Amino acid sequence: MNSITLLQPQKIVFGEGSMKELSKDAILEHANRILFLVATPLLSNVRELVKNIHFKNKEIHLVEYKFLGEPTFSQFETLLKENEGFNPEVVIGVGGGSVLDCAKLLAALINNSQKLTEVVGIGFLNGRKIKLICVPTTSGTGSEVSPNAILLNEETQAKSGIISPYLVPDACYLDPLLTMGLPPKLTAETGIDALSHCIEAYTNKFAHPTVDVYALQGIQLISENLLKAYNNGNDVEARSALLLGSMYGGLCLGPVNTSAVHALSYGLGGKFHIAHGLSNAILMPEVLRFNLSANPKRHAEVARALGITLDGTDEEIALAGIEKIEALSKACNIPQRLTQIGVTEAVLPELADIAMNVTRLLKNNPREVTREDAINIYKKLL
Numbered sequence: 001m002n003s004i005t006l007l008q009p010q011k012i013v014f015g016e017g018s019m020k021e022l023s024k025d026a027i028l029e030h031a032n033r034i035l036f037l038v039a040t041p042l043l044s045n046v047r048e049l050v051k052n053i054h055f056k057n058k059e060i061h062l063v064e065y066k067f068l069g070e071p072t073f074s075q076f077e078t079l080l081k082e083n084e085g086f087n088p089e090v091v092i093g094v095g096g097g098s099v100l101d102c103a104k105l106l107a108a109l110i111n112n113s114q115k116l117t118e119v120v121g122i123g124f125l126n127g128r129k130i131k132l133i134c135v136p137t138t139s140g141t142g143s144e145v146s147p148n149a150i151l152l153n154e155e156t157q158a159k160s161g162i163i164s165p166y167l168v169p170d171a172c173y174l175d176p177l178l179t180m181g182l183p184p185k186l187t188a189e190t191g192i193d194a195l196s197h198c199i200e201a202y203t204n205k206f207a208h209p210t211v212d213v214y215a216l217q218g219i220q221l222i223s224e225n226l227l228k229a230y231n232n233g234n235d236v237e238a239r240s241a242l243l244l245g246s247m248y249g250g251l252c253l254g255p256v257n258t259s260a261v262h263a264l265s266y267g268l269g270g271k272f273h274i275a276h277g278l279s280n281a282i283l284m285p286e287v288l289r290f291n292l293s294a295n296p297k298r299h300a301e302v303a304r305a306l307g308i309t310l311d312g313t314d315e316e317i318a319l320a321g322i323e324k325i326e327a328l329s330k331a332c333n334i335p336q337r338l339t340q341i342g343v344t345e346a347v348l349p350e351l352a353d354i355a356m357n358v359t360r361l362l363k364n365n366p367r368e369v370t371r372e373d374a375i376n377i378y379k380k381l382l
């Protein structure tokens with residue numbers, strides 16, 4: 001068995017209403033200046049929390065996260081500049097993946113001699129002095145437990161990953177009640193993104209038994225509950241299962257990470273500003289069909305976790321699993337074709353070029369993906 005290093009937050013609090021527990025966190029007790037970066041819909045929740053007695057005599061700076069879509073380098077730089085003067089001892093992100101990613105980078109880069117451009121890539125960050133707490137409000141990125149943050153480079157229109165053990169938060173609070181207000185479309189897209197994290201980790205060239213358990217459990221939880229939460233956003237059990245499944249997906253990201261679905265999705269996000277979960281949802285079935293021959297057994301095991309009970313060969317079981325993902329995606333009214341989101345044949349070579357540059361993920365794919373393969377996968381989805 002290969003060796004592997006698992007990095008996780010020191011404290012993971014999960015449960016309905018668990019955000020209230022945040023006010024008693026030991027990290028806050030020992031800090032005087034606390035910066036909250038908060039998604040707009042959660043502002044009232046955070047204001048309520050801030051009123052709590054435990055925050056008395058502390059300086060609290062509440063920043064509303066206002067960027068739309070993937071945050072860009074310059075947007076983050078502005079955020080950084082605006083908040084450096086406050087010099088927080090703790091940064092707390094409350095929101096979806098983009099909010100958490102920016103909170104993670106703020107904690108790492110506020111009053112740090114390293115510049116943003118110096119830390120893009122894997123392992124360039126020298127450290128983090130500011131404590132970091134993440135509170136997710138969507139069930140998708142798993143950023144609350146992962147070492148990843150993604151920004152959009154507006155000059156190249158490419159998404160760039162900042163990956164570092166120092167971006168793993170010190171603590172995270174997963175409160176399913178905070179995800180109750182998420183609209184059905186976002187529930188579906190973020191849910192499929194989380195599902196793709198688990199599937200791409202399990203079928204990964206570098207899959208590992210320590211991560212397989214998270215991946216399989218995440219696949220099962222998401223496949224059993226996504227449609228329930230899509231149809232009834234107030235189904236707290238389904239919301240809880242999705243949030244847990246998404247956290248399991250996040251735990252897969254650090255040690256194993258994703259592969260070709262995410263790599264082929266980069267151009268759709270960067271160039272066409274297609275939501276991350278949506279582009280992954282469109283790409284995933286076709287990429288899995290392409291990958292299947294490289295490891296039929298693993299793909300069949302994914303299908304089993306998705307609830308497929310069919311008897312047959314590994315290939316047959318795996319294909320039934322892929323069809324189940326398509327059916328789930330359709331039932332959630334997610335578009336199935338690239339043409340439905342404005343992508344035409346003329347741009348496929350450019351999309352493939354962008355994907356080919358995402359070597360940090362492509363190297364994980366169970367089957368080698370050439371530029372021509374990438375174009376063929378996109379073509380099948382027109």
Ligand SMILES: [Fe+2]
Nearest residue numbers: 141193197276
């Ligand atoms: Fe993702």
